Amino acid sequence: MAAKIFLIALLAMVSSLAMASDPSPLQDFCVADKDSKVLVNGFVCKDPKHVTAEDFFFMGLDKAGNTVNKLGSMVTAVNVNKLVGLNTLGISMVRIDYGPKGLNPPHTHPRATEILTVIEGQLLVGFVTSNTDDGNRLFTKMLKKGDVFVFPEGLIHFQFNPGHTKTIAIGALSSQNPGTITIANAVFGSKPPISDDVLAKAFQVDKKTIDWLQAQFWTDNNN
Structure with a gap:
């Protein structure tokens, strides 16, 4: 018992x-x-x-x-x-x-x-x-x-x-x-960047599209 x-x-x-x-x-x-x-x-x-x-x-x-x-x-x-x-x-x-x-x-x-x-x-x-x-x-x-x-x-x-x-x-x-993980910022704005080979395959797009996305300025709206 x-x-x-x-x-x-x-x-x-x-x-x-x-x-x-x-x-x-x-x-x-x-x-x-x-x-x-x-x-x-x-x-x-x-x-x-x-x-x-x-x-x-x-x-x-x-x-x-x-x-x-x-x-x-x-x-x-x-x-x-x-x-x-x-x-x-x-x-x-x-x-x-x-x-x-x-x-x-x-x-x-x-x-x-x-x-x-x-x-x-x-x-x-x-x-x-x-x-x-x-x-x-x-x-x-x-x-x-x-x-x-x-x-x-x-x-x-x-x-x-x-x-x-x-x-x-x-x-x-x-x-x-x-904590906050903003999806686009984390995926395309990480430092150093995630390999474009990895992201191109993950999102099923060409590497040029990934390179363009990684070149953008990803806004952080957290104060």
């Missing part, structure tokens, strides 16, 4: 670890000490005696991001790199501004699920499932003010403003540092 209870407890612990995104905190807070030279999976804690209210404070999210770029969008992130009090809390947020016809291009967050709320305007959003026998399924929806949509962790997703006025959205993410 004791062995059975132990096995159930072990399985429960393993499953809870598998579902977790960031590690759970072991104290009230662990404000990131960004000056520390110690390398860990995240940031070491600042001495609690030196923590102040400013460590849990960020201002400026009321200001619109600059959407004058090729994508017509700007993501303003509030993660542990900007708000050190988020360290170990497993959450962060973004404000996304979209100009008319603005696009937040296909990308992934390797460490977080994202839930998005439209504050103003409208958005066409969607995500694509991982490889299956039935292919990669697209889930897409047109959102208006007050609507909410969730993008599962790690899946490729996008948002597009189809209108002629600006759109604003707020996203919450289940990691203090969710």
Whole structure:
């Protein structure tokens, strides 16, 4: 009986670890000490005696991001790199501004699920499932003010403003540092570049097309 209870407890612990995104905190807070030279999976804690209210404070999210770029969008992130009090809390947020016809291009967050709320305007959003026998399924929806949509962790997703006025959205993410991989930038703008032989075969196009794509300036809309 004791062995059975132990096995159930072990399985429960393993499953809870598998579902977790960031590690759970072991104290009230662990404000990131960004000056520390110690390398860990995240940031070491600042001495609690030196923590102040400013460590849990960020201002400026009321200001619109600059959407004058090729994508017509700007993501303003509030993660542990900007708000050190988020360290170990497993959450962060973004404000996304979209100009008319603005696009937040296909990308992934390797460490977080994202839930998005439209504050103003409208958005066409969607995500694509991982490889299956039935292919990669697209889930897409047109959102208006007050609507909410969730993008599962790690899946490729996008948002597009189809209108002629600006759109604003707020996203919450289940990691203090969710990371962003913008697909086109990563594939065609990596340094050093991926071999054009590899990409030509992957995308079933000639190498001249790949060389042209790699020569483009790939906009980064993350602030």
